[in-house]
Amino acid sequence: MSNHLKNLKLKIWRQDGPNTSGRFEDYIIDEISDEASFLEMLDVLNERLISDNKLPVVFDHDCREGICGTCSLMINGQAHGPERRTATCQLHMRKFKSGDEIVIEPWRASAFPIIKDLMVDRSAFDRIIESGGFITAPTGGAPDANLIPIPKPVADAAMDSAECIGCGACVAACPNGAANLFTAAKINHLNVLPQGQAERYKRVEAMVETMDEYFGSCTNHGECEAACPKEISIDVIALMNKDYRKSKVKNRKELSRG
Numbered sequence: 001m002s003n004h005l006k007n008l009k010l011k012i013w014r015q016d017g018p019n020t021s022g023r024f025e026d027y028i029i030d031e032i033s034d035e036a037s038f039l040e041m042l043d044v045l046n047e048r049l050i051s052d053n054k055l056p057v058v059f060d061h062d063c064r065e066g067i068c069g070t071c072s073l074m075i076n077g078q079a080h081g082p083e084r085r086t087a088t089c090q091l092h093m094r095k096f097k098s099g100d101e102i103v104i105e106p107w108r109a110s111a112f113p114i115i116k117d118l119m120v121d122r123s124a125f126d127r128i129i130e131s132g133g134f135i136t137a138p139t140g141g142a143p144d145a146n147l148i149p150i151p152k153p154v155a156d157a158a159m160d161s162a163e164c165i166g167c168g169a170c171v172a173a174c175p176n177g178a179a180n181l182f183t184a185a186k187i188n189h190l191n192v193l194p195q196g197q198a199e200r201y202k203r204v205e206a207m208v209e210t211m212d213e214y215f216g217s218c219t220n221h222g223e224c225e226a227a228c229p230k231e232i233s234i235d236v237i238a239l240m241n242k243d244y245r246k247s248k249v250k251n252r253k254e255l256s257r258g
């Protein structure tokens, strides 16, 4: 049976554009079902703002199923809010109670400049992927799944990394604004598979060095793992660091072979 939450006090970051200063604005949600998702609660607020001839709150969202990684809110100081392994779009209002104050901010990281209100520019992630997060070897049409034998632990490790939805919570939660968890997941899901071996060391060198251009350095706080809605383990960072060190020898050898 659904209950209704009353008198929610929202403190929302409003910012007109990337080069203007922002401020918190206060809103009240008088009544909302605890079955509503967090984003549906914001939809209700926006409908009210629009009918009052005010500008709605801009926030990112797409699939609303925890798949696309588009939603990105800092809720009461926690990336994606109070529930572990949950993206903002899958967070429900039953996690809150009547009379709660909810502070809603965009991701805070210098590599993710604010576009407007709660929406940030995460294209620095795209630069990392462009530098090596793909396979260029011609593989032809999609082969039958069982044609390339891959041991189960390897397939599982690749899938664990491939769960990364690229939301950026790891960066927002990290005190250094580091993107090591994201980059390591994107490297690892290719580097552990046979199809990823041909470019393994070129990939890791390029992606780590592109990451370093945009993001802060990892000092093993582990906040990224705690904030990740897919619970990607920081073990992937150790694997990335190991491959990066090896890449410095292997890539040099390849260059000297011409």
Ligand code: FES
Pocket: 060, 061, 062, 063, 064, 065, 066, 067, 068, 069, 070, 071, 087, 088, 089, 090, 165
């Ligand atoms: S909107 Fe797609 S993961 Fe949240």
